[in-house]
Amino acid sequence: MMKAVDVEGRRILVRGTVQGVGFRPWVYRLAVEEGLSGRVRNDARGVTIDVFGRPGPLEAFLRRLGTEAPPAALLREVREETIPAEPLAGFAILPSEGEGSRRVSIPPDLATCAECLHEVQDPADRRHLYPFTNCTHCGPRFTIARDVPYDRPATTMASFPMCPACRREYEDPLDRRFHAQPVACPDCGPRVRLLEPSGGTVVEAAGDPIGTAARALADGRIVAVKGLGGYHLACDATSPAAVRLLRERKKRDEKPFAVMVRTLDDARTVGRLDLAEERLLASVERPIVLVRQRPGSGLAPEVAPGNPLVGLILAYTPLHHLLLEAAGRVLVMTSGNLSEEPMAAGDPEALERLSGIADLFLAHDREIENRCDDSVARVIAGKPTVFRRSRGYVPRAVPLGRPVRRPVLACGAHLKNTFCLAAGDEAWLGPHVGDLDNLEATRAFEEQVERLQRFLGIRPEVIAHDLHPDYASTRYALARPEPVKVGVQHHHAHVMSAVGEHGLEGPVLGLAWDGTGYGTDGTAWGGELLLVHEGAFERLATLRPLRLAGSDEAIRQVWRVALAALDDAFEGAPPLERLRLFDSVPARDVAVVRQMLARGLHSPLAHGAGRYFDALGALGLARGRATYEGQVALEWNLAADEAESGTYPFDLTEEGGLLQADLRPLVRALVEDLVAGLGPHRVSARFHEAMADVAAALVRRAAAQRGPMPVVLTGGCFQNARLAEGVLRRLHRDFDVRLHGEVPPGDGGIALGQALVADAVAGA
Numbered sequence: 001m002m003k004a005v006d007v008e009g010r011r012i013l014v015r016g017t018v019q020g021v022g023f024r025p026w027v028y029r030l031a032v033e034e035g036l037s038g039r040v041r042n043d044a045r046g047v048t049i050d051v052f053g054r055p056g057p058l059e060a061f062l063r064r065l066g067t068e069a070p071p072a073a074l075l076r077e078v079r080e081e082t083i084p085a086e087p088l089a090g091f092a093i094l095p096s097e098g099e100g101s102r103r104v105s106i107p108p109d110l111a112t113c114a115e116c117l118h119e120v121q122d123p124a125d126r127r128h129l130y131p132f133t134n135c136t137h138c139g140p141r142f143t144i145a146r147d148v149p150y151d152r153p154a155t156t157m158a159s160f161p162m163c164p165a166c167r168r169e170y171e172d173p174l175d176r177r178f179h180a181q182p183v184a185c186p187d188c189g190p191r192v193r194l195l196e197p198s199g200g201t202v203v204e205a206a207g208d209p210i211g212t213a214a215r216a217l218a219d220g221r222i223v224a225v226k227g228l229g230g231y232h233l234a235c236d237a238t239s240p241a242a243v244r245l246l247r248e249r250k251k252r253d254e255k256p257f258a259v260m261v262r263t264l265d266d267a268r269t270v271g272r273l274d275l276a277e278e279r280l281l282a283s284v285e286r287p288i289v290l291v292r293q294r295p296g297s298g299l300a301p302e303v304a305p306g307n308p309l310v311g312l313i314l315a316y317t318p319l320h321h322l323l324l325e326a327a328g329r330v331l332v333m334t335s336g337n338l339s340e341e342p343m344a345a346g347d348p349e350a351l352e353r354l355s356g357i358a359d360l361f362l363a364h365d366r367e368i369e370n371r372c373d374d375s376v377a378r379v380i381a382g383k384p385t386v387f388r389r390s391r392g393y394v395p396r397a398v399p400l401g402r403p404v405r406r407p408v409l410a411c412g413a414h415l416k417n418t419f420c421l422a423a424g425d426e427a428w429l430g431p432h433v434g435d436l437d438n439l440e441a442t443r444a445f446e447e448q449v450e451r452l453q454r455f456l457g458i459r460p461e462v463i464a465h466d467l468h469p470d471y472a473s474t475r476y477a478l479a480r481p482e483p484v485k486v487g488v489q490h491h492h493a494h495v496m497s498a499v500g501e502h503g504l505e506g507p508v509l510g511l512a513w514d515g516t517g518y519g520t521d522g523t524a525w526g527g528e529l530l531l532v533h534e535g536a537f538e539r540l541a542t543l544r545p546l547r548l549a550g551s552d553e554a555i556r557q558v559w560r561v562a563l564a565a566l567d568d569a570f571e572g573a574p575p576l577e578r579l580r581l582f583d584s585v586p587a588r589d590v591a592v593v594r595q596m597l598a599r600g601l602h603s604p605l606a607h608g609a610g611r612y613f614d615a616l617g618a619l620g621l622a623r624g625r626a627t628y629e630g631q632v633a634l635e636w637n638l639a640a641d642e643a644e645s646g647t648y649p650f651d652l653t654e655e656g657g658l659l660q661a662d663l664r665p666l667v668r669a670l671v672e673d674l675v676a677g678l679g680p681h682r683v684s685a686r687f688h689e690a691m692a693d694v695a696a697a698l699v700r701r702a703a704a705q706r707g708p709m710p711v712v713l714t715g716g717c718f719q720n721a722r723l724a725e726g727v728l729r730r731l732h733r734d735f736d737v738r739l740h741g742e743v744p745p746g747d748g749g750i751a752l753g754q755a756l757v758a759d760a761v762a763g764a
């Protein structure tokens with residue numbers, strides 16, 4: 001019997017992602033191992049642990065709490081206080097406190113953990129080669145959830161009654177599968193099967209469907225693979241013929257395909273990785289990570305035409321591991337859809353929509369309830385920046401610095417749409433829906449909104465939307481029954497999404513650079529420096545606008561924007577005959593567009609920084625057309641020589657209190673370089689340095705007038721690592737500069753900002 005004087009008590013409050021990730025059972029096991037008594041429970045903000053025992057084991061417990069937590073747990077804060085010892089026997093997992101727990105009850109999907117993978121690869125294990133192996137540390141979550149609370153009967157696992165062996169694991173607090181809702185084994189769980197595209201006849205169910213699919217892939221065929229959040233289309237990434245075939249059938253222009261590898265070692269053979277990139281690749285969220293392709297990687301050039309980056313993703317389900325192992329090669333793993341439609345998730349839907357693309361379907365009988373695309377991220381300035389926030393992150397909450405006054409639904413932008421629900425001191429971004437250009441996408445958007453409202457038990461009272469009257473998301477917002485609607489300026493929302501992500505308080509200087517967003521004066525903004533304080537903003541600075549001849553046509557026919565920039569900079573007399581870009585543009589087209597520009601006919605003014613990347617990229621690369629929006633800007637970015645540090649001049653002017661960066665000197669100097677024969681890589685680098693100079697000058701001028709404030713860099717242009725790092729380097733010594741992290745800088749992150757602005761406006 002322990003003497004009472006030897007026993008001490010501690011209360012430990014843990015904040016962060018600690019619910020639904022196997023944290024409480026893990027705490028239980030830790031306490032049992034250290035011979036401590038006490039209890040653990042979920043509370044509204046995280047987990048509370050009361051623990052009792054001798055000082056030595058208590059110390060060991062605390063140390064291990066900080067260093068050995070399960071892979072999916074994210075400990076933001078651990079606070080410890082001494083409490084009176086209690087004469088308890090044993091350690092208990094207490095039921096959740098009712099209030100507050102509902103909203104955190106469905107965790108995101110998590111990549112297969114090392115222990116499960118080990119079992120799948122172990123011939124002696126009962127889950128050897130079983131493609132649906134999972135535990136409390138890994139496996140599907142959100143994508144199989146039908147309702148709350150998140151319990152097996154409310155998931156698509158309801159139709160698989162547990163066998164006695166699985167049930168024992170599920171009920172044993174000392175087991176890794178204690179309360180793992182999707183627990184399954186070959187005796188009781190889902191099974192794979194191979195289907196034919198026409199009619200979905202089963203080709204192979206017993207036998208070795210994964211092996212057969214792998215052989216088809218090795219033969220250059222295209223296989224639709226049912227993943228966690230939807231179907232992928234897979235093919236041999238090293239075979240130019242196979243990748244070309246996939247591109248043709250998918251009607252996919254030149255957008256890069258993601259490539260899946262099995263291990264980090266495999267990833268290192270394809271990409272040049274630094275430590276931060278390796279960590280991001282191997283994180284439980286398992287996003288597609290954009291990395292530099294290694295020369296001699298063996299990838300077919302058709303995977304990412306003209307692009308030095310490659311989107312790499314590590315296998316994140318046992319099915320992926322088994323398929324990659326059997327195929328013995330790197331696979332293209334791209335969303336199962338036709339060009340811009342949402343990813344196919346249901347079996348009948350996939351068979352119908354993908355039957356013209358895939359030769360075979362590697363399917364299974366666990367239904368996907370919630371469509372969820374792969375997330376996409378890149379390391380910028382040494383830290384992960386999420387470009388597309390979906391599987392692995394959704395529906396994890398974004399903690400807010402200050403609670404919202406009333407529940408809000410923010411409907412997001414038009415392209416790369418996500419929406420946002422906010423209530424209390426948390427906000428939830430929905431899964432990536434994509435461009436709301438077609439009926440499929442709009443329907444998916446509406447379904448997802450309904451579903452997340454239900455899962456979170458949120459009934460919004462305030463509806464936020466973009467100011468653009470033609471966005472499908474705006475029309476949806478205006479048709480909602482709730483009476484309180486708030487239109488939020490696009491760049492104001494971008495800035496507030498960064499403010500919200502970082503929990504900043506008080507006014508900030510927000511540099512919001514993107515392609516386009518509806519301004520309060522009805523013109524297209526996108527080179528803005530805003531002074532933002534919650535629901536209010538002031539436009540401090542912008543870029544000298546360019547005319548978009550033919551409006552939307554200029555977005556793909558980028559030579560039109562180049563011509564606009566040249567005519568502006570050279571007062572109508574640019575040396576077109578000395579610029580390679582215009583070798584490929586018929587003189588008649590040039591004449592027509594010139595007239596449009598001169599008369600301002602169908603040629604609205606646009607302030608977007610992205611337009612300068614388009615225009616000067618077109619000039620520098622001598623490339624007049626893009627096959628998708630932003631392609632030329634992206635290629636121009638990636639062309640930049642890492643060693644070149646030259647720059648170009650520009651002017652700052654001020655009119656009616658609005659500061660404007662006049663980039664005509666930049667355009668003239670850049671043209672001079674091109675005419676003198678300087679290569680595009682160095683010209684691109686100088687252009688990037690110049691744009692970073694412009695950004696820094698605008699911020700410094702504004703700060704001199706308005707006083708020092710934190711600075712946020714937001715908008716799609718800050719997915720450009722060279723630009724983001726350049727601006728950061730120029731400002732970080734004198735300012736608190738914030739880039740985006742888990743909330744995308746592009747339009748996929750805008751809904752969070754909309755929600756915060758609407759809350760401030762409607763609540764005032």
Ligand SMILES: [Zn+2]
Nearest residue numbers: 113116135138
């Ligand atoms: Zn696991």
Ligand SMILES: [Zn+2]
Nearest residue numbers: 163166185188
């Ligand atoms: Zn079982």
